[in-house]
Amino acid sequence: MLCLVATLMAMLPARADAAPGLPDDFLWGVASSGFQTEGSSPDSNWRRYARSAATHDDIGTSVDFRHRYREDIALAKALGAKVYRVGIEWARLEPSPGRIDQDEFAYYDDVIAEITAAGMRPMLTLDHWVYPGWIADRGGWADARTPAAWLRHQRRVVDRYAHHHPLWITVNEPAAYLMQEVRFGGLAPQLAPVMLDRLVHVHREIYDHIHRRDPGAMVSSNTAYIPTVQPALDTVFLDRVRDKLDFVGFDYYYSVSPTELGAANIIADRSWEAPVSADGLYYAFRDYSRRYPGKPLYVIETGMPTENARPRPDGYRRADHVRDLVYWTQRARADGIDVMGFNYWSLTDNYEWGSYTPRFGLYTVDVKTDPSLRRKPTPAVAAYRKIISANGVGPAYRPTRPATFCSLVAAPSSCTQPVR
Template identity: 65%
Template sequence: MRRRSSGLLAVLTGLALLAGGPAAAQGSGGSADGVGSTGSTGSTEPVDSLPSDFLWGVSSSGFQSEGYSPDSNWTRYIAAGKTKDPVGTSADFRHRYKEDIQYAKDLGAKVYRMGVEWARLEPQQGRYDESAWAFYDDVVASIRAAGMQPMITLDHWVYPGWEFDRGGWNNADMVTDWLANARKVVDRYAKYDPSWITINEPSAYLFQEISHGGLDPVNTQAALDRWVAVHNGIYDYIHQTQPGAQVSSNVAYFQAVEAAIDTTFLDRVAHKLDFIGLDYYYSMSPTDLSYSNVFSEPWKASAAPDGLYYALRHYAKRFPGKPLYIVENGMPTEDGKPRPDGYARADHLRDAAYWLQRAKDDGINVVGYNYWATTDNYEWGSYTPRFGLYTVDVKNDPALERKPTEAVAAYRSLIAQGGVPTDYQPSRPPTACSLVDGLDSCLSPAN
């Protein structure tokens, strides 16, 4: 299969903030029950409710939410002064996971995405921490006890400090070490019938490793080859251990450059993806210059959720019949303040649901949606961008109080009712000449 590495680094620059939440706001709009049917777009097509087996969920990652992080590549980057904020306690999922899992249960969520951090499990080479296993044991069991399916991420950009000392993904031996740890995780948790994410957003992972000094740019292709190897290897092992499992690697959807991204990783593992996992955050259009803020002030960038439709349409065409799952979607605010564009989190969520329903109505096989995130957390170097359904002021509130945004009621109602009402009109009009799927989304828009 043809592979492409030249020019990839330029593409990856656009992926830094599209990951694992790249970047909660109070806002107005909608009805008292959290669903509403008001809007300001004139007229868009009516939609059917999503089916009862649609997988509504929430998404998180270990390093970003747990706090009290052991030695890892990311604690090294922080210690070297390469980030704005230290990670510290984060939202302290490490000690408050039962509370956060209960919040997700109260929403009616069916899926809780979490991470099992290799750096926490194996802080020294060959020596596993039994207290870390006990923590993850209870997290996974608690998710199941709450009536939700765990979606377990094996690698959300973090690996042990001792692996960093050995060269990280510059080192070919990383494949053997990674697979050895991942097999232990699979052996332990397959009995809970989770779904699995192997590598979170490989292209964005690559950018972060290069930009923070963990990966020599000369080894770009080698790192991609190693991720293909670990994905394919653990995919086979999961299916041997847990027949019928659903396994994927979620892609950070970066509009108009999918060809470069897909040929370097996704196309090479497509035969070992049970569903296409997709993360979508920001819109792009020649009529909207706010996209230029993605890399510095993402709360100023357009989060137009009609882009969800185009991203799903893109992959439905690339992989006909393959189930599609939105593994991450959300909207950043600056320290929980209202966004400059006035877009409220609840309105964004309702609009996103509308476009999921439109996609389903148009025959696109979208099977699930995870909101990023349950709580605000560490956004890869900063606590300023906030994505949480529950906002947490990590830097200024020692109690780490979880304060519900207006989106909590909205999401609860969306889940209960299978989306927005048939006659719902999105609060924001469809983007004029969206480039989320290149010229196709501009020339063949969904009105």
């Protein structure tokens, strides 16, 4: 009996201890993608997917980052952010094979110049799930010509922007990219291994090209951290490129435990009802630090959805959630885990791959009913600004919610070795 009691006590999350501050060179950032924010979208696989189902919202203007980027970059600067993540859209730059739109390249030139002038470091995503319509017509990633076309284009992008010394993300969430392509008909399910092989190939090739242009570059490909199964998912991509990663970038959103299985709401397109436990971020850090020793870790995306900016059913508020996430980031650093940066997803609400209903923004934007697309600050703006100014939450801060009993984020260790 005593042995059983001891085992159960070990599984209980211990009291939350103080979280020491973060180093002065810690990278606080905000994240976005090209297609989701720019609006006025050219022909692409995702422009077509957005129109492919009656249940989808058409992307339309989105939040019009294409014409309001100066405003949004200024908002990020006012937060004190050190990093601004944007996507460079292939479909915008090469609308037909071999035809380069110099006006659109000039737009990205100006975006990156504005970011650097604001004292921030660009984080450039080369492929955030979107490719030109003419690539889709050829068969997308199923077509043998796609890797060469992708590399030809992305080398052009790298050559143009390497002098800014950005952080680089080659392919956004490769496993999720694949699943979305299958889901929306861009790829036959049996060709999934082919697409994965090609994504591995282009990552490895562009990694080397980036380092030829900027030997000190920091390059990664962010994973979408899926509770419990992430180690298995990493065998199909991340493990195959681990020698071509300067840091491990990952996205953390949702949690799972034996008493909270609401993550199924993500599949049902009700992400605002899925559980979000901030302590799960700690377990994701610990898992990657053990599986990729010696690699710095960077949270490329993390955040919390609401339904049309209404309060969440669980009562969790975005300002509290961001503070809690930062607390667990500091606890990870205190335990010797090399965390180099943290991006909040996202600066503004945007197009969430078929819908404007899920809202993730520090600034909310009602795309469907407000033609002015006014950026309205949520209480999380002040919270994140204070966090960045103080370089973390203070030593007296404690999470607003207790650590999860038997978290399955990085099972089994997240349940059997709870954070102390």
